[in-house]
Amino acid sequence: xxxxxxxxxxxxxxxxxxxxxxxxxxxxxxxxxxxxxxxxxxxxxxxxxxxxxxxxxxxxxxxxxxxxxxxxxxxxxxxxxxxxxxxxxxxxxxxxxxxxxxxxxxxxxxxxxxxxxxxxxxxxxxxxxxxxxxxxxxxxxxxxxxxxxxxxxxxxxxxxxxxxxxxxxxxxxxxxxxxxxxxxxxxxxxxxxxxxxxxxxxxxxxxxxxxxxxxxxxxxxxxxxxxxxxxxxxxxxxxxxxxxxxxxxxxxxxxxxxxxxxxxxxxxxxxxxxxxxxxxxxxxxxxxxxxxxxxxxxxxx
Numbered sequence: 101x102x103x104x105x106x107x108x109x110x111x112x113x114x115x116x117x118x119x120x121x122x123x124x125x126x127x128x129x130x131x132x133x134x135x136x137x138x139x140x141x142x143x144x145x146x147x148x149x150x151x152x153x154x155x156x157x158x159x160x161x162x163x164x165x166x167x168x169x170x171x172x173x174x175x176x177x178x179x180x181x182x183x184x185x186x187x188x189x190x191x192x193x194x195x196x197x198x199x200x201x202x203x204x205x206x207x208x209x210x211x212x213x214x215x216x217x218x219x220x221x222x223x224x225x226x227x228x229x230x231x232x233x234x235x236x237x238x239x240x241x242x243x244x245x246x247x248x249x250x251x252x253x254x255x256x257x258x259x260x261x262x263x264x265x266x267x268x269x270x271x272x273x274x275x276x277x278x279x280x281x282x283x284x285x286x287x288x289x290x291x292x293x294x295x296x297x298x299x300x301x302x303x304x305x306x307x308x309x310x311x312x313x314x315x316x317x318x319x320x321x322x323x324x325x326x327x328x329x330x331x332x333x334x335x336x337x338x339x340x341x342x343x344x345x346x347x348x349x350x351x352x353x354x355x356x357x358x359x360x361x362x363x364x365x366x367x368x369x370x371x372x373x374x375x376x377x378x379x380x381x382x383x384x385x386x387x388x389x390x391x392x393x394x395x396x397x398x399x400x401x
Contacts, residue, residue: 170379
């Protein structure tokens with residue numbers, strides 16, 4: 101079986117589209133289509149179901165991808181690194197949510213970029229869970245940090261850490277709630293305050309309200325900015341209340357810039373997953389970064 105055909109097949113399987121695979125491979129779409137048809141003729145079975153948008157692998161296609169992909173990745177690793185142990189530094193491509201990646205993951209991985217880390221180069225991309233997992237599956241990234249556990253066996257996820265969510269506001273805004281003891285306000289009182297969020301759908305506030313107050317927030321977003329660091333800055337300035345991860349607002353809480361409005365016995369948690377393409381942990385630079393992050397995460401919980 102031609103390795104070039106297998107490489108094209110695995111790329112299509114990961115990309116979910118002939119068009120995206122062609123862009124990744126530097127080929128024309130007709131060339132990719134022709135190679136997949138050639139491989140299907142050799143095997144005597146269809147590997148993909150063509151759909152209006154992209155392709156879906158058949159059972160045979162999934163089985164072949166899961167058998168072939170790790171070995172092809174290993175061959176690419178050998179070809180790019182060469183036999184010399186002092187070959188040029190590898191580049192690690194990491195993707196994840198902007199705040200967690202910037203505040204947690206990237207500082208932890210900087211040790212890998214020096215001489216002690218064998219001179220790894222590090223490149224980071226930010227995006228939603230859907231975006232980073234899609235990019236990982238398509239081969240754009242080596243590692244992805246996601247708040248969603250991927251389905252199927254193409255990607256392998258390992259729980260990285262949990263983040264605690266805290267309902268915070270500026271001290272001045274908290275005074276508007278009245279003389280009640282801090283942490284004893286209910287949904288009606290809290291619903292009277294403006295909300296700072298990362299999306300119009302209020303995902304963090306809605307999840308917090310459901311878990312802690314057994315209700316839905318009544319207010320709409322007064323400030324919506326797609327970055328939790330911007331949300332913290334707005335809360336500190338008195339723009340409204342927000343639900344933020346403790347790792348991000350912990351120092352502001354210690355300084356008194358913001359206060360926690362509630363102190364539930366069981367605070368809401370969100371799990372982060374460290375995700376790779378199945379089989380790629382055989383590559384040393386990915387395996388070392390994976391292990392490095394897991395060790396660092398033990399101090400984040």
